[in-house]
Amino acid sequence: MRYGKFLSILVIASLFLFAGCSSKPYSGKSITVWHWMTDREPAFNELAKRYEAKTGIKVNFELYAPSDAYSQKVRAAAQGANLPDIFGILGEKRDFSSFIKAGFILNLTPYMLEDNAKWKNSFFSKALAVNEFNDGNSYAVAPGIYGVPIDIMTIQMVYNKSLFKELGFNPNRPPQTFEELLAVGKKLKAANLEGLVSGWGEIWMIDCLANNYAFNIMGKDKVIATIKGEVPYTDADWIKVLSLFKQMQESGLLASGIVTMVNKTAEQLFANEKAVFAFNGSWSVNVYKGMNPKLEYGAFLPPKASDKYPMAIWGGAGSSFMINARSKNKEEAVKFLSWLTETPQQAYLAEATNNLPANKDSINKISDVMASFAKAMDYATHPNVWGVSEFSPVIEAFDKGIQSIIIGEKTPEQVAAEVQKIKERELAKKR
Amino acid sequence: MRSTIYYKAKKTSENIIIHLFMLTVAVTCIFPLLWMVSSSLKTQETIFKDMSIIPKALHFENYYQAWIQGGFGRYFLNSLIYTVAVVIGIIIISSLAAYAFSRLKFPGKNIIFFIFIAAMMIPIQGSFVALYVLLNKLHLRNTPVGYILCMINVGLSTSIFLLKTFFDKMPKELEDAARIDGCSKFGIWWNVALPLAKPVLAVVVVFNALNVWNEFILALLIFDSRPLMPLQVALITFQGEFVTRYPLLMAGLTISIIPILLLYVLMQKYIVKGVTQGAVVG
Numbered sequence: 126m127r128y129g130k131f132l133s134i135l136v137i138a139s140l141f142l143f144a145g146c147s148s149k150p151y152s153g154k155s156i157t158v159w160h161w162m163t164d165r166e167p168a169f170n171e172l173a174k175r176y177e178a179k180t181g182i183k184v185n186f187e188l189y190a191p192s193d194a195y196s197q198k199v200r201a202a203a204q205g206a207n208l209p210d211i212f213g214i215l216g217e218k219r220d221f222s223s224f225i226k227a228g229f230i231l232n233l234t235p236y237m238l239e240d241n242a243k244w245k246n247s248f249f250s251k252a253l254a255v256n257e258f259n260d261g262n263s264y265a266v267a268p269g270i271y272g273v274p275i276d277i278m279t280i281q282m283v284y285n286k287s288l289f290k291e292l293g294f295n296p297n298r299p300p301q302t303f304e305e306l307l308a309v310g311k312k313l314k315a316a317n318l319e320g321l322v323s324g325w326g327e328i329w330m331i332d333c334l335a336n337n338y339a340f341n342i343m344g345k346d347k348v349i350a351t352i353k354g355e356v357p358y359t360d361a362d363w364i365k366v367l368s369l370f371k372q373m374q375e376s377g378l379l380a381s382g383i384v385t386m387v388n389k390t391a392e393q394l395f396a397n398e399k400a401v402f403a404f405n406g407s408w409s410v411n412v413y414k415g416m417n418p419k420l421e422y423g424a425f426l427p428p429k430a431s432d433k434y435p436m437a438i439w440g441g442a443g444s445s446f447m448i449n450a451r452s453k454n455k456e457e458a459v460k461f462l463s464w465l466t467e468t469p470q471q472a473y474l475a476e477a478t479n480n481l482p483a484n485k486d487s488i489n490k491i492s493d494v495m496a497s498f499a500k501a502m503d504y505a506t507h508p509n510v511w512g513v514s515e516f517s518p519v520i521e522a523f524d525k526g527i528q529s530i531i532i533g534e535k536t537p538e539q540v541a542a543e544v545q546k547i548k549e550r551e552l553a554k555k556r
Numbered sequence: 557m558r559s560t561i562y563y564k565a566k567k568t569s570e571n572i573i574i575h576l577f578m579l580t581v582a583v584t585c586i587f588p589l590l591w592m593v594s595s596s597l598k599t600q601e602t603i604f605k606d607m608s609i610i611p612k613a614l615h616f617e618n619y620y621q622a623w624i625q626g627g628f629g630r631y632f633l634n635s636l637i638y639t640v641a642v643v644i645g646i647i648i649i650s651s652l653a654a655y656a657f658s659r660l661k662f663p664g665k666n667i668i669f670f671i672f673i674a675a676m677m678i679p680i681q682g683s684f685v686a687l688y689v690l691l692n693k694l695h696l697r698n699t700p701v702g703y704i705l706c707m708i709n710v711g712l713s714t715s716i717f718l719l720k721t722f723f724d725k726m727p728k729e730l731e732d733a734a735r736i737d738g739c740s741k742f743g744i745w746w747n748v749a750l751p752l753a754k755p756v757l758a759v760v761v762v763f764n765a766l767n768v769w770n771e772f773i774l775a776l777l778i779f780d781s782r783p784l785m786p787l788q789v790a791l792i793t794f795q796g797e798f799v800t801r802y803p804l805l806m807a808g809l810t811i812s813i814i815p816i817l818l819l820y821v822l823m824q825k826y827i828v829k830g831v832t833q834g835a836v837v838g
Contacts, residue, residue, distance in 0.1 A: 164796030187780065190792045194776045197681070201688035201777055205697070393604050408798040415600050415799050 155183040156458050157209035159202075161195035162444060163188060164411070168477040172470055179464075182457055203229055208449045210458040214272075218255075218509045222264035224447070225271055231450040234269040236459050244463055245270070249502045252277045252483045254510045255442040263512065272445040273462045274483035276474065279440035279501045280333055280406040282321075282428075283494075286421040288401045292316055299425040303369065306428045309401065310378030319380035321373070322395055323404035324388025325531075328524035333439045334404055335527060337427050339366050340437035340506065352513045354552050358523070358545040359538075367530060367537035369430055374531045378402075384528040396420055407498035408443075411479035424497040426504060440505030443480060516551040519544060596622075596806035603802045615803065622807040626790035635787035636815070638704060639768045645708040646715050646764050647757060653712070654719030655745045659731070669720070675713040684777055691778060698780045706774055711764040722756040723749060758826030762819060769816055787812055 160169065166188050173184035187209070189195045196215050202208045208229060214221050224230050237245035245253065256272030258264065286296040292312050300306040313320045325331045339348050343362040350356045351363070373379050380386070380400055388405070395403040396416035403409070404427070413420050426436050448458045464470060471484035475491045481499045482488065488499045508514060526540030535543075595603055597614045606612060622628065656662075657669050687706060688697065696702030726749065734744045750757070772788035779785055791812065794805040820827070 162797055164799055189776050194773045197684050198777050201685045204685050205689050205692040411799050416604050
């Protein structure tokens with residue numbers, strides 16, 4: 126009798142307790158997400174808690190870093206039919222397409238188009254492009270959207286406002302034209318400062334800036350025509366692109382040792398106020414904050430070298446998640462990713478991790494520097510969305526050629542001729 | 557005739573040059589360790605500004621934070637269990653196999669031995685997918701047993717090679733004497749071969765312990781459950797895609813090298829013997 130009374134009180138108290146909580150009890154369902162983003166782990170776990178409280182569905186974020194090991198695990202898991210409900214594919218679009226063709230990735234187009242394409246329209250269109258396969262794509266993948274961008278990234282120029290002021294320039298007006306950029310270079314020697322730092326030792330960053338200027342000088346169509354082999358690299362416009370690097374070197378704008386510089390060194394130099402400019406990605410906001418929280422800097426598009434075409438920068442989806450098409454929880458996984466990419470969750474992720482949100486409505490809730498990186502998405506492009514890709518030996522010769530120009534070993538004309546020779550060799554092989 | 561002073565001066569100058577050279581080598585070896593300890597006591601901001609070995613402000617709390625944030629307690633225990641289990645497994649299997657390759661006669665002995673040696677040349681990354689699928693079929697994926705078996709397999713070929721080289725040089729008379737005393741083949745291996753092979757076993761222990769202690773890629777592949785991961789995985793927590801928390805990483809690294817450093821110190825005598833006795837021939 127006494128126990129019965131005690132039990133009744135306990136049951137009533139529990140009912141009150143649960144009624145008082147707005148969260149739903151654990152439904153027994155769970156979703157597993159494999160990711161590689163060490164710095165986003167605490168934020169993901171916090172969002173998982175919020176999602177469980179809202180829906181009763183438990184989300185397990187499982188971290189496998191570094192990214193190389195993560196990729197190996199995903200590949201092995203695909204072979205062993207052990208892929209989780211949600212995962213990411215790191216690498217080229219070719220790898221992505223092979224996973225789709227093997228039936229491992231769910232086509233998200235129907236979900237994206239629901240409610241007048243509400244989900245699709247919430248993203249920066251260029252962020253979605255990386256996960257999209259269009260009609261007649263060269264990978265022979267059925268057209269559709271196969272991934273959800275979690276964040277975006279853009280690569281542009283940053284400048285140190287204090288040093289810029291020290292050199293006698295307006296700290297709120299970064300260079301707008303290539304001539305203005307070179308003018309800063311001419312003042313650097315007297316001030317004993319380094320100019321532009323970047324990870325040009327990891328040559329893809331040279332390729333990135335060179336492509337930006339190629340788009341600006343000759344336009345996208347001509348760049349694509351060159352990749353297709355219809356325009357030679359010896360064309361006057363390409364020589365103009367290569368000559369820009371010679372001009373930058375001659376003006377004193379480039380930091381000493383830039384051709385062998387790794388990006389980590391470049392980031393240290395810029396964060397420690399030893400360099401005025403850096404060419405870096407939006408991830409650098411997080412890096413600079415860690416190295417020097419007091420650093421005053423701004424982001425801007427690489428200054429135009431021509432008025433003929435708009436400037437382009439590399440950008441797009443930073444990290445994306447895919448859904449396992451064979452998962453029994455795929456519907457729940459879709460709902461979770463849809464929730465994760467809604468404005469409040471995206472704003473929280475951006476604030477907690479300093480990564481740019483993929484949801485375009487979230488950018489008014491982020492810092493000025495981050496917002497200027499995000500706004501540059503309008504100018505973003507990426508080789509993955511061009512539909513054609515250049516031969517690797519050609520890219521290597523082009524980038525190494527620029528390094529030779531910077532160290533004064535070769536002229537732009539010589540490099541252009543050498544690159545064209547390799548291009549013709551590769552085209553002949555393909556035929 | 558040259559005076560004693562001349563020879564003394566010559567010897568002293570030779571000694572100075574040799575010692576200077578050795579000192580340079582020693583400093584080169586020790587400096588990364590010093591830098592690691594020094595960085596573990598700095599902040600994320602000062603690590604890129606304060607280049608001194610002894611930082612102006614010592615942040616010992618980095619060690620506490622690394623231990624807590626990295627969840628070192630559990631991972632440390634996991635690594636310890638994996639290392640001990642793998643090293644014991646390797647010692648037993650490789651010493652038996654090496655003794656058999658060295659002393660017993662059986663068909664295909666040389667071919668099997670060369671297959672083992674060839675396995676040394678294959679990097680483990682090359683067999684990741686095959687290993688994953690195999691463990692999956694055996695229901696050993698995401699289990700400590702699966703990981704331990706894989707790691708034993710990784711260390712076997714080199715260990716067999718080292719021990720066989722030693723057993724080949726061991727005088728046969730010792731075994732004959734043991735046989736006269738009534739020892740079986742297994743008894744000879746246990747009572748004669750193994751005790752004599754102590755220096756080589758020390759090399760095998762240190763070599764494999766280091767290998768298992770520092771391994772994490774195979775662990776990431778095999779384990780899905782984080783609580784089963786080894787210590788090195790905890791260190792990755794401090795390395796972001798773009799941002800690395802250096803002070804915590806360095807504090808974590810300092811903690812993680814302590815057991816291996818102790819093992820080296822404890823087995824130093826045997827390792828030197830092992831090396832000088834030709835344990836690492838070839």
